Amino acid sequence: AKEALFHSQKLEAIGKLTGGVAHDFNNLLNVIVTGLDVLVNEVNTPTGTKMLESMRRAAMRGATLTQQLLTFARQQPLKQEKCNINRIIESFESVLRRAGKTSVGFNMKLESNLPPVLIDAAQLEAALLNLVVNASDATPDGGTITLETSTVELEDNEVKLLPAGKYVRVAVQDTGAGMPPDVAARAIEPFFTTKPVGKGTGLGLSQVFGLVQQSGGDLQIDSAIGKGTTVSFFLPVIALEDGEDMDAGKAVVSEKA
């Protein structure tokens, strides 16, 4: 028992250290990303622009990685708010567009009048980024990534163990390599990765899964070798109170006449 306690204290210390370092790194990388954003518009040579874009993507990847570590080290409690997911996606669109390879297309199909869900907006952005980067990594030049939102009526256990009801479905679909069944089965495990060292942590899908589960939803992976993969998650629709209006990703109480 003493050893177990020592072990768990050690793990806690490692978690704290990881979280602290990741937090500082994240801030540094955000300075770099912001700087590169400005420079991309200042530099007018094709080589320079290309180089800055690839530096920006690398810094973004670093920021995503530190974000994943932060989540994993549980340094970030969820800040759940009533949100219209479309608004979050729209305000994050430019980042998502630039997250993947330039040789892969990016489309969005957002259902109008999407009902609200309870979600941590910043964590949702991180989740979408993880899914789009994964899709881009798996997709050869000329392929397409589609980000789609819709409302679905689920029956009991239609998706995992979710109870029957109305859900918002968010799906990231790619026309990439697909996953063999053994990879699909393990994909959400923390630290499971098929990517070479330095390219993947295996924490992306586990972040998405953790967030979705903590928000009362679940995640589904549909994949066909050589055809592509769709990762979708489902979040329970919540009721709006009287006079409540959804705007800018936040619930706003509208003035009554």
Ligand code: ADP
């Ligand atoms: P990482 O991307 O760091 O490897 P993830 O947890 O995000 O970690 O993904 C785990 C594994 O699942 C990946 O290494 C890859 O093998 C597989 N995977 C995830 N998304 C896709 C996708 N869209 N297409 C094909 N394989 C995928």
